[in-house]
Amino acid sequence: MAKQNNVFKDAFNRCVKLLEQTASLPSEPELGAALGVSRTTVRAILTRLEDVGLLAWEKRRKIVLRKPVPADYFPTEETDSLSEIIERSFMRRILAGGAQPGMQINELELAREIGIGTTSVREFLIRFSRFGLIEKRPNSHWVLKGFTSEFALELTEVREMFELRSAAAFAHLPEDHPAWRELDAIEAVHHEILADIEARYPDFSELDERFHLLVHRASKNRFIVDFYDVIAIVFHYHYQWNKTNARARNARALEEHLAYIAALRSRDAAGIETACRQHLKSARETLLQSIN
């Protein structure tokens, strides 16, 4: 296996889903644009759709022959990219205990454990190192610095600096900037979730990321926006593996977001700072509680 064909498999699955709704498929370039892949991959998908009897394909005619069944899809495990697989596997080790700060990280061992080549592990570790959780000793091993309270405090310190500045910049966006419309949409989802909090509180995690990323983007600074990746990954896995009091926590955060959004709309600098500080403070406390 020189390369996984997960791009093909993932796009294939999305294409089968498309088949559930239409009787025929558009041109190859159009389909490629819709699925976000190249024509080479589109043609591989069409070939397979024909092979499994879902589609009659001859040049421009692409006619759906039958409704897709679950067995037509590739299993979801096969559609993940290698780096997603490594990341999950690695974060589980770090966050779900069993990994002490100061521990050595062995590339070969990690590779064998996940069942992949060492090159992929190395590249993952290099990319991952910017999150500040691991550090390289040249010509030697990586050291795990650990998901400690120091880490959380350093992370949130920078986050607060960046977000306060971004929020202030948000207030100066011109009235017709698309961010304002996105803010409306985000606010609406907040109300939806709050209206059915019992059932929908798990949707908060994704919404939280969407909202804060929007705010950070207002800074128009690549370093600030890129730093949001660090925050996002930490909170993502934090929400995933620490569910104590999740409903109450999320409900509170939703309310804080709404106050924060209202402040942004008011464009009042002092009000924005207050609402932003208030929310960041409780986000930090939540994160710290989950560590100790």
Added chain:
Amino acid sequence: MAKQNNVFKDAFNRCVKLLEQTASLPSEPELGAALGVSRTTVRAILTRLEDVGLLAWEKRRKIVLRKPVPADYFPTEETDSLSEIIERSFMRRILAGGAQPGMQINELELAREIGIGTTSVREFLIRFSRFGLIEKRPNSHWVLKGFTSEFALELTEVREMFELRSAAAFAHLPEDHPAWRELDAIEAVHHEILADIEARYPDFSELDERFHLLVHRASKNRFIVDFYDVIAIVFHYHYQWNKTNARARNARALEEHLAYIAALRSRDAAGIETACRQHLKSARETLLQSIN
């Protein structure tokens, strides 16, 4: 060639330099600690020293036989690590013109041009991407974002936030913290250079990095300290390839540093902020001028 032996060559050269001053060498572990390499490499060095007739080596006896001559050293090009070679070669392309923003970066082409394997180029690009100058399109090429004035402004915006905070933290370091002694040493070098500015102004670049890194470290925040890498690399290559008015610029910066250092010593928050802002402002202007 599976791996360069530049660690060996570089340590060998440093060991030969050591030979110029002593008549015998210490034990293997001690020598390893002094050179920062493992015993395996130390033994490879001792073996070669014996082969070229510089040393009589038998167990614990390591007696220098003759004074080293220039021909005993490995050429300096061979002692650089691969990533240093790639970095220089790549930065030259970006900063010394000929590289337009939006340009595609081809891994294979870069590898062939430098005469190395693709894996090393990929790993370099991944590491380098955190500097915000390039960006990856998954399953496709890298895009050069370019050393533009937007880049410089975004960089300096974050730098100013971080350095102001670090400088404020510096004032709160306890009296016996080693940073204060390092600050004394740095200040002394400032006076030395200023006393012979005509000859020594090129030494400023290294001193600048040493000083600002010391300040950033006071933040005790890994993200702030790590970000200094970005600043350091940009200014490093900037100083190297843009020498217009270098003497005057450096003299001015030295004076600003001295004021900044005095302010840190005074521990007066307002004074520190003023001196820091003043210096960062002229650093930003210098950087911007070199771009347009």
Added chain:
DNA sequence: TTTTTGTCTTTTATCGACAATAGACAGAAT
């Protein structure tokens, strides 16, 4: 004339292999 398809080339992602380097352990020397 513009878009689509057929065909071909180029580039990326991943693997396994191997030399350089680090590091472990027991016996020898102080």
Added chain:
DNA sequence: ATTCTGTCTATTGTCGATAAAAGACAAAAA
């Protein structure tokens, strides 16, 4: 009782090879 050396093993850094995916270009269709 430490510290050093001899020897051996484990791990990293780099390479070339190869399948997956992207993308170029001309002929064909609308």
